Amino acid sequence: MITVYLDGQPLVMGEGLTVAAMLTLSESSIARLSCTGQPRAPFCGMGICQECRVTIDGRRQLACQTLCQEGMHVERTV
Amino acid sequence: MKNHKTLSCDIAIVGAGPAGLAAARAASVSQRSIAVIDDNPLPGGQIWRDGPQVSQLAMAKDYRRVLSLPTVRYLPGTRIVASLAAGALLLEDAQTSYRLDYEQLILCCGAQELLLPFPGWTLPGVTGAGALQALIKSGASVAGERVLIAGSGPLLLASAATARAAGALVSGVYEQTDRYQLINFGVGLLRWPGKLAQAFKLFSTRYRWRSHVIEAMGDRRLEAVRIRQGDAEAVIACDRLACGFGLVPNTVLAQHLGCSLEDNAVAVDRYQQTSQTGIYAAGECTGVGGSELALVEGEVAGLAATGKVEQAQALFTHRAYWQRFARHVKEHFGLRPEIRRLxxxxxxxxxxxxxxxxxxxxxxxxxxxxxxxxxxxxxxxxxxxxxxxxxxxGWSLPEPRVPLVPARIETLMACSEKDMS
Amino acid sequence: MSLQARTAAADVVIVGAGIMGAMCAYELASRGLSILVIDNGTGGATGAGMGHLVVMDDNPAELALSRYSIALWNTLRKRLPEACAYRNCGTLWLAANDEECGLAEAKQARLVEYGAQSEWISASALRQLEPMLRPDLAGALKVFDDGILYAPATARWLLHQQDGRITVQEGDVTRVEGNRLCLSEGGWLTAPAILLANGLGAFRLLPDVPLRPKKGHLLITDRYPACINHQLVELGYAASAHADDGTSVAFNVQPRPTGQLLIGSSRQFDTLDKRVEFDVLGRMLMRAQDYLPGLGELNAIRGWTGFRVATPDGLPLLGQHPDQPGLWLALGHEGLGVTTASGSARLIAAQLLGEAPPFDPAPFRTERFVGVASHTPGAAA
Incomplete structure (x- = not known):
């Protein structure tokens, strides 16, 4: 099991999940708010649509193409 | 610059799905150096996507072995930012940027889902059909959730099967094409017995034809979907809607490299070479056709790129068999006009x-x-x-702009160094 | 009625629907004239540029034109809809060292003369104002009236004003001769006045006009929570902007209202290759990071190039063609076309209608470089 921090809150999970999958384990699967404030979640699942971009360890990256790592910090883009 | 490296290889292959793996395997026999670049963290592309909830096919495992050969450098989680010059790509992964020099290039960029808009399609809970499959394979939890699958094409059944296996309650699979087309499609599958068996295996009693999504409803999250089935409408409560209208080839990198397109796919000759000498393309970026076609096209490209012309020619008949299958799918899942008016x-x-x-x-x-x-x-x-x-x-696709995908400014800065000019 | 049979297509036919053509149309139509604007839809500097409204002071003529233009924008800006994205963010001219502090002081003195308000920002105040900048800068000159806008939307808005007196038509002009022009679909259009405001496109129509393209690169980031608050430009920018040769880069970054950073700038001569050149882009970004150390971590989403069209002395050509009565030029604004569109259009309108010019038109006379006289030694201004 590994621990990932989502907006500062620890989440314990098995290994091998993508950050997008991890979001579905949280209270809300939202990745970001759109430019008009709408909630958005992973959509295309394969690195095309950019809906799931979040800040991972300080850099903006795609949740659907990033594997969770022990101690990783993920912040939603709001 | 720190975090920047220069790499070189004889053959660069873009994509580690079936086409890319087959190309790498065929080319690896020549002992030439190969780099396989893939934006996913794990190999397999979409169809052989790996993850915590996947029991991988033996064939997929077998093809993946090419990535651990000493002559093959595998770059997972790596995106192509731009072509710097003929024979040089700019790449980045989560930490590092790379200049990759290559002699020959094989594009196996795959396809993306055709995701068409309908009211509510931006609500969390709505994804593409293939997207739901990808998310589940990557570890997303859908157990106990009420899932609707809609759109068009054989992917809907595959997606439903994946969701069901992960514990979701699939309350319906809604295919826009009509019964007549589906029956013809099914009968036509007799020519590809393996595919027919697959269809039987995946078939669901929840499958509905001539039906489509009207709207997704919910307040900040999906709560229900309005479906039209034939002439009737119904509102169905659900937690997830997976809706995709088939696949379209990924042509962005090919366009950026100056390769010609034909019918919205990368145009190739019989050796899978594009309009640019030394650049090959295989798999769904050259036209959507499934993994069997991708495998044989990848093999032809890998052989052709390493000068094994006769061996490549020997595969042409097999390739034609699966090309006919690709046309068969395309002919029976054409979009009905109302789909474009949702x-x-x-x-x-x-x-x-x-x-x-x-x-x-x-x-x-x-x-x-x-x-x-x-x-x-x-x-x-x-x-x-x-x-x-x-x-x-009916507008033409936008011209690709660099960076081809969002990229760190640091990566783009690395290009000004002496060795990059 | 066929095009051939037409006598006057409009009071004035303008070639080019970019910011310059649109502003000229707006200005002339406001005086009651009917205007036909013809554009080939290929896009030019209006769509490619930054949309920085900035007073430039490299010579008195440029300062007079840009200062007058900014004043006009200030009266217009209240009417611009949100799509035009006007923001009165001001410009911070950054001084990296004592020498550049001297440049700032001289600049301030010149601006005062023309009524442009500015204020010296100390090093510590600058750190408060723009914390993303590197902390060791010596200070900055803030020019208050400068701003930014989104030029493509502004051009379109201008063309929709004036109660229908402006008509826009898609078309490709292949020849101009005095007060008539030929369209590629065939047929000549005639009007009392024809105005070329088609930037780079004028090359093809008037090969003897000495216009030189200066290629520039721009890059825009993803949206981020507000990083900077003013248009930030290094004081060395003018040196880069007025170099005559070679490739130069300068720090020039704009905060878009979207939260994106628009990063410039580069200058290259005598190329019409639209491709992004990574060597130049890289140098430009290194320069930007030199001022904004955190920049490298941000994601860029799009880079592109555009061409500034420059005359030999860097000032635009504003007026009638000396040898072709009825043919008017509003060309060669280099990197300052969005800023000076308002003032240039006012000057063109004044000359066309015989009004008193709003500022000294002499430095912008077309005779400097156009027509038979300009080719005889010593004739150019």
Whole structure:
């Protein structure tokens, strides 16, 4: 099991999940708010649509193409 | 610059799905150095996507072995930012940027889902059909959730099967094409017995034809979907809607490299060579056709790129068999006109910049729309809304701009160093 | 009625629907004239540029034109709809060292003369104002009236004003001769006055006009929570902007209202290759990071190029063609076309209608470089 921090809150999970999958384990699967404030979640699942971009360890990256790592910090883009 | 490296190889292969792996395997026999670049963290592409909830096919495992050969350098989680010059690509992964020099290039960029807009399609809980499959394979939890699958094409059944296996309650699979087309499709499958068996295995009693989504409903999250089935409408409560209207080839990198397109796919000759000498393409970026076709095309490309012309020729018959299958699928899942009219005036077309249909409908073409409405100006660079505009308005796809995907400024800065000029 | 049979297409036919053509149309139509604007839809500097409204002071003529233009924008800006994205963010001219502090002081003195308000920002105040900048800068000169706008939307808005007196038509002009022009679909259009405001496109129509393209690169980031608050430009920018040769880069970054950073700038001569050149882009970004150390971590989403069209002395050509009565030029604004569109259009209108010019038109006379006289030694201004 590994621990990932989502907006500062620890989440314990098995290994091998993508950050997008991890979001579905949280209270809300939202990745970001759109430019008009709408909630958005992973959509295309394969690195095309950019809906799931979040800040991972300080850099903006795609949740659907990033594997969770022990101690990783993920912040939603709001 | 720290965090920047220069690599070189004889053959660069873009994509580690079936086509890319087959190309790498065929080319590896020559003992030439190979680099396989893939944006996913794990190999397999979409169809052989690996993850915590996947029991991988033996064939997929077998093909993956090529990535651990000493002559093969595998770059997972790595995106192609731009072509720097003939024979040089700029890449980045989560930490590092790379200049990759190559002699020959094989594009196996795959396909993306055709994701068409309907009211509510931006609500969390709505994904593509293949997207749901990808998310589940990557570890997303859907156990006990009520899932609806809709759209068009054989992917719907595969997606439903994946969701069901992960514990979801699939309450319906809604295919837009009509019964007549489906029966013809099924009968036609007799020519590809393996595919027929697969269809039987995946078939669901929840499968409905001539049916499609009208709208997704919910307050900040999906709560229900309005479905039209034949002439009747129904509202069905659900937690997830997975909706995709088939696949379209990924041609962005090929266009950027100056390769010609034909029928919205990368144009190739019988050796899978594109209009640019030394650049080959295989798999669904050259036309959607499934993994069997991708495998044989990848093999032809890998052989041709290493000069094994006769061995490549020996595969042409086998390739033609699967090319016929690709045409068979395409012929039976054409979109009905009403599918292109699902969006209402206030439905967003550009999800990056939140541009509604009403704004776009006033524009004459992609360039004006982009300049005036910001449609396609966001992070996805029109990858989603560009395909939509093509389907809805007949506009041509946007010209790829660099960086081809969002990239760190640090990566783009690395290009000014002496060795990069 | 066929095009051939037409006598006057409008009071004035303008070639080019970019910011310059649109502003000229707006200005002339406001005086009651009917205007036909013809554009080939290929896009030019209006769509490619930054949309920085900035007073430039490299010579008195440029300062007079840009200062007058900014004043006009200030009266217009209240009417611009949100799509034009006007923001009165001001410009911070950054001084990296004592020498550049001296440049700032001289600049301030010149601006005062023309009524442009500015204020010296100390090093510590600058750190408060723009914390993303590197902390060791010596200070900055803030020019208050400068701003930004989104030029493509502004051009379109201008063309929709004036109660229908402006008509826009898609078309490709292949020849101009005095007060008539030929369209590629065939047929000549005649009007009392024809105005070329088609930037780079004028090359093809008037090969003897010495216009030189200066290629520039721009890059825009993803949206981020507000990083900077003013248009930030290094004081060395002018040196880069007025170099005559070679490739130069300068730090020039704009905060878009979207939260994106628009990063410039580069200058290259005598190329019409639209491709992004990574060597130049890289140098430009290194320069930008030198001022904004955190920049490298941000994601860029799009890079592109555009061409500034420059005359030999860097000032635009504003007026009638000396040898072709009825043919008017509003060309060669280099990187300052969005800023000076308002003032240039006012000057063109004044000359066309015989009004008193709003500022000294002499430095912008077309005779400097155009027509038979300009080719005889010593004739150029």
């Amino acid at each position: 969006a209402r005036v206030d439905t967003l077309i550009c999800r990056c910049e939140d541009v509604a249909l009403s704004v776009l409908a006033e524009e004459q073409g992609w360039n004006a729309a982009k300049l005036q409405s910001r449609c396609g100006m966001g992070a996805c660079q029109g990858r989603i809304c560009g395909s939509i505009a093509r389907e809805l308005f």
